[in-house]
Amino acid sequence: MSFVGKREVVSVFCLLHRMRAKVVGLVSLGWALLLAAGLLVGCGDLGNSSPANGASSATSPVVATNGANSSAAPPAPTVSATLSISRLRVTQLLSDTLVVAMSEDAISLDPARATGRTAALIHKATYQTLVTWSGSPSDPPTRLLAESWEVSPDGLTYTFQLDARATFASGNPVTGADVVFSFNRLRNGDGVPAALAANLAEVTTPDPATVVLTLAAPDPDFLFKLAAAPFSVLDRATILAQVGGTVDGQASQIAAWLNSHSAGSGPYQLERWTPGIGAVLVRNEAYWRDSPALSRVVIRHVPYAAAQALQLAAGDVDLALDLRADQVEPVRNNPDVSILTGVGQGTLLLAASTDPELAGPLADPAVVRAMRHGVDYAGIRQLVGTRSVPMVSILPVGHPDALGVDQAPIYDPELARNILLEAGYQEPISATLSYPDVTLAGVPFGAVARKVQSDLNTAGFRLSLSPQPVPAAFSAWYSGQVTLGLWYWRPAYGAPSAYLAFLPGGTMARALHWTDETADETILTIRDGLLQSTEGAARREAWASAQRYLLEQGPYVPLVQPGVQIGLNSQVQGIRYHPQWWVDVAAAAKPGPQ
Incomplete structure (x- = not known):
C-alpha cells in the first residue's frame, strides 16, 4: 500500500456502508477483517504493516482518563459520542499501524533546518x-x-x-x-x-x-x-x-533529499512526507535496539480540533494531538477514548517587530506596553481552556526564576489608551495581526486572534487579521516579514538558557529584528549577565531584571501557557506526553482486533 494524500482520509460512514453490504453471510471475524482490508485499498490507504519498540517513554505530567474510570457525570449526548464505533473500527483493523491526527507545522524535515512539533515527532522516531x-x-x-x-x-x-x-x-x-x-x-x-x-x-x-x-x-x-x-x-x-560524493555546494540538494528520506538510526524510517497532507513512517527492520511494536505510523494533517475529535471518536485515528480543552468533557464517558491532560511548556504570545521601517508605531516599546494592558487575559484563557495558566513574562509557570503573578500586567483598556496618548498617538494605531490558521497544541488560533482584535480595538488600536496556512506563516515569521504575530513557542531544550531565545540575537528576537545592533545597552548587559550567571541568586536576579525589562520595553505580550489535551484510542498503550517531541510513536503498541 502507499500513502495517497488527502484521498486516504476514509469516511467512516463510507467504510461502514461498504462493509455492511459485504460482510453479510460471513461467519468469522477473520473473513470480515480480510474484506475490510480490501475495502481500505479501495477507499484510500492508511498505511502498511509490520510490528514495534521497547524505547522507553518519557515520564509525563499528564493524567489519562476515559469512560472506564471517570467519576464525572455523563455529559449530554454529543456528535463525538454518537459516532463511537466500539466493535469494528478502522484503527482496530490496522492493528500494526498507528494513525496520528495533528496540525502539521513542518517546513522542513532536515534536522539542520526543521522547526515545529511535527518535525520533532518525526525526528524522535527516525533519528x-x-x-x-x-x-x-x-x-x-x-x-x-x-x-x-x-x-x-x-x-x-x-x-x-x-x-x-x-x-x-x-x-x-x-x-x-x-x-x-x-x-x-x-x-x-x-x-x-x-x-x-x-x-x-x-x-x-x-x-x-x-x-x-x-x-x-x-x-x-x-x-x-x-x-x-x-x-x-x-x-x-x-x-x-x-x-x-561531496557536500560542496550541495546544501540545498541534501536538504531536499532529507525532506523525502531519512538517514538516521532511529526505530523508524521516513517513507513519505507531503507538506500539508501528512507523512508515513515505516519500521526500521535493522534497528539496533528493541524493535518498535507497530510497523507503520501514518501522520495526517488535520488542522482543526473539531475534525480531529470526530475522527478519533469514529475510530479513524488512534491519536489526536490538538484537541481543545472544551472537547475533553464530551468524550470522558466514551470507553473507546482516553485523554491525556496537563500543563504544557509552550507559550502563546503576541510579538511585534522592532524594525520601525517595517512595523511603524509597533516598533515603539510604548505601543507594545499599551498592548499588554489592552488584552483581556482571563477571556483568552477561557478560549484556550482552563488547563492553561496565566503568564507574567516569558518564563513559564514552574520555572524557578519566573516573576510572581503579582507582577503580571493588568487588563485596563483605559490605561492602554492613556499610554498611547502620552506617547503621542492621538489616533488609533492600525496594524495587521498575522497567525497560522489552525488549532495547534489545543490553541484555536482563529478564535484567539478575533478576541485579541476585539480587545485591542477598544484600547486604541485598529487591528485587521491575516490568517495564513502554516507553511506561509512559518516562512513569513522566520524571514522577519511579520509586523505583529500571534505565535506559539516552545523551548528547544529543557535548560533555563533556552529562554534566551527571547533576548536580542536569540531565535525569537531575530525574527523581530531585535539584534545586538538594534537593542539598547541595558538589555544587552542583562543578557550577557545571564550568559555568565548559571545558578543561584545571581541567575535569579539576572532573570528578574530581564523580565522586568521586557514588561516595560520588550516586544512581547505573553498571553497564556496552554494546557495539553491529547486524545487516544483507549487500546493504544505506551503513549506519554513529552514537551520536546509531544509523543514517542515508537513506544506505542496496540492489541489485535477483537
Whole structure:
C-alpha cells in the first residue's frame, strides 16, 4: 500500500456502508477483517504493516482518563459520542499501524533546518542524538548513541565514546565521521536551529569510536542542547551517495533529499512526507535496539480540533494531538477514548517587530506596553481552556526564576489608551495581526486572534487579521516579514538558557529584528549577565531584571501557557506526553482486533 494524500482520509460512514453490504453471510471475524482490508485499498490507504519498540517513554505530567474510570457525570449526548464505533473500527483493523491526527507545522524535515512539533515527532522516531532525555527535559540527559563521555575541567572539551552497537537504517555503523558531518552541517548552515551550535568551535574524531567537541566558551547547558533534534546524527555515506560524493555546494540538494528520506538510526524510517497532507513512517527492520511494536505510523494533517475529535471518536485515528480543552468533557464517558491532560511548556504570545521601517508605531516599546494592558487575559484563557495558566513574562509557570503573578500586567483598556496618548498617538494605531490558521497544541488560533482584535480595538488600536496556512506563516515569521504575530513557542531544550531565545540575537528576537545592533545597552548587559550567571541568586536576579525589562520595553505580550489535551484510542498503550517531541510513536503498541 502507499500513502495517497488527502484521498486516504476514509469516511467512516463510507467504510461502514461498504462493509455492511459485504460482510453479510460471513461467519468469522477473520473473513470480515480480510474484506475490510480490501475495502481500505479501495477507499484510500492508511498505511502498511509490520510490528514495534521497547524505547522507553518519557515520564509525563499528564493524567489519562476515559469512560472506564471517570467519576464525572455523563455529559449530554454529543456528535463525538454518537459516532463511537466500539466493535469494528478502522484503527482496530490496522492493528500494526498507528494513525496520528495533528496540525502539521513542518517546513522542513532536515534536522539542520526543521522547526515545529511535527518535525520533532518525526525526528524522535527516525533519528538519534548522542544523548537524550530520560524523563522531563529538565532532567540530566542520559546516553543514547554515546556510551559515555567526559568533560574537561575548564568546561570547553567534551569527549564522547560511541556505542559500538549503533547502526543506521542502511546497516552502516554510526561513527565519529557521521557526527562530524552532521554537526558541521548544523553549525555552518543557515537554518534556524543553527543557533544551538553557535558556541561549538570544533568537531573532531580521532578514531571511529570517539568524538571530541570543543566549545568557544563554557556552557553548562551544552548537554541539554545536544539532546535536541537538530543535533541528530545523520548517515554520512548514504547522504553523500545521493549527491555525488561531496557536500560542496550541495546544501540545498541534501536538504531536499532529507525532506523525502531519512538517514538516521532511529526505530523508524521516513517513507513519505507531503507538506500539508501528512507523512508515513515505516519500521526500521535493522534497528539496533528493541524493535518498535507497530510497523507503520501514518501522520495526517488535520488542522482543526473539531475534525480531529470526530475522527478519533469514529475510530479513524488512534491519536489526536490538538484537541481543545472544551472537547475533553464530551468524550470522558466514551470507553473507546482516553485523554491525556496537563500543563504544557509552550507559550502563546503576541510579538511585534522592532524594525520601525517595517512595523511603524509597533516598533515603539510604548505601543507594545499599551498592548499588554489592552488584552483581556482571563477571556483568552477561557478560549484556550482552563488547563492553561496565566503568564507574567516569558518564563513559564514552574520555572524557578519566573516573576510572581503579582507582577503580571493588568487588563485596563483605559490605561492602554492613556499610554498611547502620552506617547503621542492621538489616533488609533492600525496594524495587521498575522497567525497560522489552525488549532495547534489545543490553541484555536482563529478564535484567539478575533478576541485579541476585539480587545485591542477598544484600547486604541485598529487591528485587521491575516490568517495564513502554516507553511506561509512559518516562512513569513522566520524571514522577519511579520509586523505583529500571534505565535506559539516552545523551548528547544529543557535548560533555563533556552529562554534566551527571547533576548536580542536569540531565535525569537531575530525574527523581530531585535539584534545586538538594534537593542539598547541595558538589555544587552542583562543578557550577557545571564550568559555568565548559571545558578543561584545571581541567575535569579539576572532573570528578574530581564523580565522586568521586557514588561516595560520588550516586544512581547505573553498571553497564556496552554494546557495539553491529547486524545487516544483507549487500546493504544505506551503513549506519554513529552514537551520536546509531544509523543514517542515508537513506544506505542496496540492489541489485535477483537
